[in-house]
Amino acid sequence: MRYYSSRSALAVLFLFPLLWSGWSSLRGQDGGYTLGNYAQMARFGEGLPRYFGNSLLVSVITVAGTVVVSALGGYAFARFRFPGKNLLFLATLAILMVPYATILIPLYVLLGYVGLQNSLVGLALVFVMFQLPFATYMMRNSFEAVPKELEEAAMVDGCGSLRALIGILLPAVRPGLITVGLFAFLASWNDFFAPLILLNDGSSFPLPVAVVSMTQKTFGAIDYGMLQAGVMVMAVPCLLLFLVLQRYYVRGFMSGALRG
Amino acid sequence: MAGPVSGTVHVTAARAGRGRRAPARPGTLRALAGMAYAAPTAVIVLTLFLAPLVLVVVMSLHRWPLLGAPTFNAPANYAKIADDPLFPGAVVFTLKYTAIITVLLSALALGLALLVQERRPGVGFFRTAFFLPGAVGFAAAALLFYGMLNNDVGPFGFLGVKWTGTPNMALTSTIVLVLWRFAGFNMLILLTGLQSIPVEVYEAARSDGASRWQVFTRITLPLLRPTLALMLILSITGSLLAFDQFFIFTNGGPDNSTVSMVMVIYRNAFFKFDLGGAAAISVVLLAVLVALNTLQLKVLR
Known part of the structure; x- marks a missing residue:
């Protein structure tokens, strides 16, 4: 019984802020329950559909880009020998060594040079780059775990390496792909610092930057109910996705990919 | 191409x-x-x-305004770092924050991992509950606390504590926020380490009459060392680069007492429009962190 009571008390402590946020997002000014805060939030600034759409667009491009690039790269690192292979692999992992915040200023300048200033695509490309060390390591290990005989049989049957990859290997590494995609989604959906630096037009802000701007006094008195509605709109997709894909999330930890 | x-x-x-x-x-x-x-x-x-890695070094050697052509001015950007009105204080503050967070976060994460280590009915629920804050974005978590620790609307107003009113309270509240958000994440890292310790090792120790404390200090901790080291690296680098919590939750206040190093980079770049100065601080921070990471990896292996 003591086993459960201490752990339950801790669980309440950890869950309480989330429950409070959900509760207060549903509380009206008069003390009753209402969706008014969400309606208010939908009209904030450029409107919720805009910010939600921006976030979704960036996340979709980031997830797709990360999955495609790391699947191809992981395949190359696991199954092929070519000049510069180890150097490229090390350079990819080195992204982990370089703190995020320190290269965003030059990235801001660099994206400006190629016309991707204030661009959601540019932001997504930066996210793909930051995801690459984890994703590439994860996918390389996933491909290495697949028996070589599987694709060799296909090659003998006349499949090229690309057809072997698409037809045989990709289905075999599906769990790795889901893990990589999940981490890419959580990172791009939630990141605040990169869009803050790389975007300068309010209409291209993703959710975190837009909701944080609710706390800036320039918008008048802070509407705390609306603020928690914003927190919920950001948090609920992540919480649901995590609960459904928990197994894949934990795989990311087990794989040792965090170690880089 | x-x-x-x-x-x-x-x-x-x-x-x-x-x-x-x-x-x-x-x-x-x-x-x-x-x-x-x-x-x-x-x-x-x-x-x-x-390319940006090279560019940040190039930028740090130039007077590089937000708009307009850059001009070479090395080493002026580095020379003026010490005179920055905020940076020296930010270094001290960030180091202090990093030290406190690393100690508390490791202790809490290890405690939680040990609590949910054994397989028992319901243990999955506890693991999920402890981790769940980690699924929420850090910016969202900071905004959540921004509301929850506001005494007009939050549930703790009756205590009459000014959560972000004094420098010490602002730091304390931020630490609680960070522990809440990251304890489960670090617990999960340690849990993978704990589960890689063979059950036989524990059984052998118990049959030799080792006490719980002895098992913990003589077996669990030494075998957990590589995982603990990984957690420390992630926690130290993450804390040295702290931004979201201080930008969103305390906004650097009160009286600039919670301004972190990365916040100074941001302010120099986008409030003072001095990208060269921001790049110089970035290069210094980059060098320190790469050196630190290399050192830690050496210790780890």
């Missing part, structure tokens, strides 16, 4: 695989195919990682 070139390379490789033509040695073709698959990775690493 590498894109289209490797594209054609790839087509040739695939064709040769089907045996329509038989040019060159199969080894060379396979190497070319491998390079084609690695090409997107190479393009991204080159343009979005190595």
Whole structure:
């Protein structure tokens, strides 16, 4: 019984802020329950559909880009020998060594040079780059775990390496792909610092930057109910996705990919 | 540029695989195919990682306004770092924050991991409950606390504590926020380490009459060392680069008492429009962190 009571008390402590946020997002000014805060939030600034759409667009491009690039790269690192292979692999992992915040200023300048200033695509490309060390390591290990005989049989049957990859290997590494995609989604959906630096037009802000701007006094008195509605709109997709894909999330930890 | 070139390379490789033509040695073709698959990775690493890495150094040697042409002024950007009105204080504050967070976070994460280590009915619920804050974005978590620790609307107003009113309370409240958000994440890292310790080791120790404390200090901790080291690296680098919590939750206040190093970079770049100065601080921070990471990896292995 003591086993459960201490752990339950801790669980309440950890869950309480989330429950409070959900509760207060549903509380009206008069003390009753209402969706008014969400309606208010939908009209904030450029409107919720805009910010939600921006976030979704960036996340979709980031997830797709990360999955495609790391699947191809992981395949190359696991199954092929070519000049510069180890150097490229090390350079990819080195992204982990370089703190995020320190290269965003030059990235801001660099994206400006190629016309991707204030661009959601540019932001997504930066996210793909930051995801690459984890994703590439994860996918390389996933491909290495697949028996070589599987694709060799296909090659003998006349499949090229690309057809072997698409037809045989990709289905075999599906769990790795889901893990990589999940981490890419959580990172791009939630990141605040990169869009803050790389975007300068309010209409291209993703959710975190837009909701944080609710706390800036320039918008008048802070509407705390609306603020928690914003927190919920950001948090609920992540919480649901995590609960459904928990197994894949934990795989990311087990794989040792965090170690880089 | 590498894109289209490797594209054609790839087509040739695939064709040769089907045996329509038989040019060159199969080894060379396979190497070319491998390079084609690695090409997107190479393009991204080159343009979005190595290029900005070079550019940040170049920028740090120039007077680089937000708008307008840069002019060479080395080493002025580095020389003026010490005179920055906020940076020296930010260094001290960030180091203090990092030290406190690393100690408390490790202790809490280890405690939680030990609590949910054994497989029992319901343990999955506890693991999920402890981790769940980690699924929420850090910006969202900071905003959540921004409301929850506001005494007009939050549930703790009755205590009459000014959560962000004094420098010490602002730091304390931020620490609670960070512990809440990251304890489960670090617990999960330690849990993978704990589960890789063979059960037989524990059984052998118990049958030799070792006490719980002895098992913990003589077996669990030494065998957990690599995992603990990984957690420390992630926690230290993460804390040295702290931004969101202080930008969103305390907004650097009160009286600039919670301004972190990265916040100074941000302010120099986008409030003072001095990208060169921001780049110089970035380079210093970069060098320190790479050195620190290398040192820690050496200790770890």
